[in-house]
Amino acid sequence: MTTPQYISTRDSSPAVGFAEALLNGLAPDGGLYLPDRIPPLPSDWRDAASLPDLAFEVLHPWLADDFAPDRLRPLLADALDFPIPLVPLGDDLYVLELFHGPTLSFKDVGARTMARLTAEALHGERLTILVATSGDTGSAVADGFAGQPGVRVVLLYPKGQVSPVQERQLIVERPGVQTLAVEGTFDDCQRLVKAAFGEPVPEGERRSSANSINVGRLLPQMLYYTWALAQSDLDEAVVCVPSGNLGNLTAGVMAARAGLPIRRFIAAHNANDFFPRYLDYGADDFPASVRTLSNAMDVGAPSNFERLQALLPGETLRDRLWGTSVTDDETLASMRAVYEATGYLADPHTAVGLEGVRRYRQATGDTTPAIVLSTAHPTKFPEAVERALGFAPETPPALAALTNRPTFVAPIAPTLEALRPYLRK
Numbered sequence: 377m378t379t380p381q382y383i384s385t386r387d388s389s390p391a392v393g394f395a396e397a398l399l400n401g402l403a404p405d406g407g408l409y410l411p412d413r414i415p416p417l418p419s420d421w422r423d424a425a426s427l428p429d430l431a432f433e434v435l436h437p438w439l440a441d442d443f444a445p446d447r448l449r450p451l452l453a454d455a456l457d458f459p460i461p462l463v464p465l466g467d468d469l470y471v472l473e474l475f476h477g478p479t480l481s482f483k484d485v486g487a488r489t490m491a492r493l494t495a496e497a498l499h500g501e502r503l504t505i506l507v508a509t510s511g512d513t514g515s516a517v518a519d520g521f522a523g524q525p526g527v528r529v530v531l532l533y534p535k536g537q538v539s540p541v542q543e544r545q546l547i548v549e550r551p552g553v554q555t556l557a558v559e560g561t562f563d564d565c566q567r568l569v570k571a572a573f574g575e576p577v578p579e580g581e582r583r584s585s586a587n588s589i590n591v592g593r594l595l596p597q598m599l600y601y602t603w604a605l606a607q608s609d610l611d612e613a614v615v616c617v618p619s620g621n622l623g624n625l626t627a628g629v630m631a632a633r634a635g636l637p638i639r640r641f642i643a644a645h646n647a648n649d650f651f652p653r654y655l656d657y658g659a660d661d662f663p664a665s666v667r668t669l670s671n672a673m674d675v676g677a678p679s680n681f682e683r684l685q686a687l688l689p690g691e692t693l694r695d696r697l698w699g700t701s702v703t704d705d706e707t708l709a710s711m712r713a714v715y716e717a718t719g720y721l722a723d724p725h726t727a728v729g730l731e732g733v734r735r736y737r738q739a740t741g742d743t744t745p746a747i748v749l750s751t752a753h754p755t756k757f758p759e760a761v762e763r764a765l766g767f768a769p770e771t772p773p774a775l776a777a778l779t780n781r782p783t784f785v786a787p788i789a790p791t792l793e794a795l796r797p798y799l800r801k
């Protein structure tokens with residue numbers, strides 16, 4: 377089978393190879409890149425000896441035109457050098473712990489892989505990555521791209537509006553990374569990044585973004601769905617995805633379309649409930665985002681919605697996906713319930729997912745074994761754990777070590793004039 381070309385969800389951009397889609401981020405017509413065909417999973421996917429081995433077998437057919445096997449294998453082994461265990465909680469319920477990477481959220485999987493693919497695809501050009509972040513994305517991207525040859529990262533976050541743990545992760549000094557504490561809101565940061573893309577780019581240089589619309593982050597996220605089933609003896613599963621921008625869910629849908637036996641997906645959202653309402657009754661309004669305890673899912677208008685609709689046209693979307701929205705109080709109750717029943721400490725995002733499974737089973741009577749993607753380490757959210765359980769979580773060594781590392785951050789006013797000097801450096 378030939379390698380896919382990548383086409384835009386809006387149909388009016390030329391089809392490009394994987395490397396071009398990776399470096400472009402967004403298609404020129406403003407749409408999101410999609411493969412024009414879905415390479416089937418290799419028949420022996422259940423027999424993989426390790427995550428990097430499986431990663432190679434699954435991913436290579438998607439980008440074979442641009443990455444020879446002897447370049448792709450070591451790159452994946454380097455990116456995916458942490459465990460992703462499937463933990464049974466009883467009652468045909470499992471959590472897939474995606475938070476054992478360096479910044480303790482699932483975004484390490486996509487960001488680390490994308491960073492290495494990008495450095496390889498640049499062929500001597502230089503690239504500046506701009507990211508606005510309100511939490512997990514920024515640290516995963518900064519950590520993933522730090523020290524990659526030819527790449528600089530400029531990271532903008534709203535000063536004083538991220539949690540102390542998240543801020544620490546954002547401001548530690550990393551080679552090739554400039555962190556800017558913007559005197560404004562997350563929306564200001566996003567506006568500045570957008571404005572920066574309108575600025576002239578010097579010859580021989582590229583400018584790109586690393587948010588979850590990039591196929592380079594999306595494709596690697598198929599791996600852990602496959603890995604979860606490969607390390608279990610389950611014939612099929614229902615998978616619950618704590619969701620915000622719907623990137624994670626979109627990757628799961630691509631894995632299912634490639635042949636992974638996932639019966640149904642549960643899209644578990646917090647109070648930012650556009651997508652569950654869309655699944656319920658076709659809602660088409662995008663309300664402004666509201667702040668919740670599961671802040672990495674505080675998204676009003678999910679950017680991957682367009683891609684998900686293209687992958688599952690018409691009624692197939694509702695056949696394959698079931699959605700629900702969980703309030704902060706229900707999230708805290710879910711953290712308490714799983715802790716009391718099993719001793720398992722779930723972070724607020726994972727707790728939204730656990731509640732999603734409970735409701736799905738109650739509403740549908742479907743008793744298929746369920747896997748909840750555990751997207752962040754509970755220690756990233758000590759305030760929520762304290763509120764739910766009355767004690768603070770232990771700090772893992774990876775996080776404790778950050779306290780002693782030097783920091784490197786510049787405060788800036790929320791204006792393009794203030795940002796401009798950092799684009800050129």
Ligand SMILES: *Cc1c(COP(=O)(O)O)cnc(C)c1O
Binds near residue numbers: 619622623672673
């Ligand atoms: C980003 C994030 C999510 C949401 O993932 P999407 O791909 O945006 O749907 C969920 N949980 C955590 C911890 C995250 O960092």
